[in-house]
Amino acid sequence: MNIYTYEESLAASTEYFGNDLSARAFVDKYALRNKDNQFLELTPTDMHKRLAKELARIEKNKFKKPLTEEEIFVLLDKFKSVIPQGSPMYGIGNKEQYVSTSNCFVVDSPFDSYGGICQSDQELVQISKRRGGVGIDLSSLRPTNSRTNNSSRTSTGTTSWMERYSNTIREVGQSGRRGALMLTMDVHHPDILEFATVKNDDKKVTGANISIRLSDEFLEALNNNGKYEQRWPVDSKTPQISQMVPAKQVWKTIINSAWVRAEPGLLFWDTIIRESPADCYTNFKTISTNPCAEIALCAYDSCRLLAINLFHAISNPYTNKAKFDFDQFYQT
Secondary structure, eight states: OOOBOHHHHHHHHHHHHSSHHHHHHHHHHTSOBOTTSOBOOSSHHHHHHHHHHHHHHHHHHHOSSOOOHHHHHHHHGGGOSEEEOHHHHHHTTOOSSOOOSSSEEEOOOOOSSHHHHHHHHHHHHHHHTTTOEEEEEOTTSOOTTOBOSSTTOBOOOHHHHHHHHHHHHHHSBOSSSBOOEEEEEETTSTTHHHHHHGGGSTTSSTTOEEEEEEOHHHHHHHHTTOEEEEEESTTOSSOSEEEEEEHHHHHHHHHHHHHHHSOOEEEEHHHHHHTOSSTTSTTOOEEEEOTTOSOEEETTOEEOOEEEOGGGGEESTTSTTOEEOHHHHHHO
């Protein structure tokens, strides 16, 4: 196997892409290296050959009419037809590091105990050190000043655990890139205003994205200028904690924080659940999203991202004769 220097790989990749930005992204993040940090891939062509070889091995073992290595390479080459995203590009066929071939995961909501919180922290670490991002919903944790049976007597609330998880994700190194973390909370949680505004302090929760799960119940109260229930547990019909709060007051706080810091994001949760392919099955429950929030997931599911480059299916592009080639698209 050939070995290259950083400078050699960067120069070849710059020629491949025609620009330095794309070349550096490939060399710094996706080019395969050995255990001595030496480069084994010169350009994305080498990477695509690695992916094609591994995918062809799987095809041969799983399918009666497998795609060949060359057929797969043609689809990947020059990012023409199929574009694997980060972790698949780095992880598939990589025998040099233990890395994830999924981009991001959702882990189960922390059990409402110190042990449960630490368990989620450990899961976050194990995924992050293998290159994966993580989404965690914190709605399961008791609100600030709730009673506890330990020496502290009361809980410090969810924002303190947000800081813990944020610091962990910043701590775990991923070779020049920090990990990715999404923290979500249900709008019915009594700590929702603290959650929505925590990042207004630019020194807090600096390692995570945050988003709020909005329910139809809340949105209807907002539309009617009424009150809605903040409760815990948030899904309970007989919650231990319950208080009625003006929906517009909460909404204004959320919107102001989004204006000041571009966060929190908004997840229209009941709509997500209604349209979820998973939640129609009894044993599955969507609880949070990946850090980029493209996809809502059940506990311990992951996003394995691939993109089809639709441009390759356009005949005579940028002309009056341009048309979409459905046969080509079907083959891809």
